[in-house]
Amino acid sequence: MSKAKVAVVFYSTYGTNLTMAQTAADAAREAGAEVRLLKIAETAPQEAIDSQDGWKATIAKTADIPTVSHDDMEWANAYIFVSPTRYGVVASQVRAFIDTLGGLWFQGKLANKVFSAMTSAQNAHGGQETTLISLYTTAMHWGAILVPPGYTDQSIFAAGGNPYGFSMSQGELTDEGKAAIAHQAKRVVAFADKIA
Secondary structure: OOOOOOEEEEOOOOOOOHHHHHHHHHHHHHHOOOOEEEOOOOOHHHHHHHHHHHHHHHHHHOOOOOEEHHHHHHHOOOOEEEEEEEOOOEEOOOOHHOOOOOOHHHHHOOOOOOOEEEEEEOOOOHHHHHHHHHHHHHHHHHEEEHHHHHHHOHHHOOOOOOOOEEOOOOOOHHHHHHHHHHHHHHHHHHHHHHHH
């Protein structure tokens, strides 16, 4: 039985990153992990949200998903962060949450845990790789153990070939994308089990 306790932590504006996070959570469960699918709190002003039907729809769709807490971060021994790209780095909502974790970091409660990340952007050259690297830089400060997918499975090539983590641009999540996400999530579980 798996000893992995995976927190799939996501922020999603229009639903793409929600779908990616759900796919990762399902794959981690299939691999035997205990999984918590957790959203990052919305910090945008209500008038901005109300101006975009897709944004409002995503908030409604995620209403029943718990908001990530410090207790969740302490509970997990593996993290999969899923964030849209904003100007080549993570969305401000994600950064705002990360910036609350100083106390846990100081106590060493984020160290020695598996960390992997995924992202999406409006276009293929919208900063997907830099977004993932910015998340990994944060995880390195925690003392987390980075587990990117690398080129460890044919699914990575079929989905566009990003060795840092699954990433996508416009459109629906394809079967190839789902396979790459599943491979990445199962790799996280496998390494969490090794460490545990």
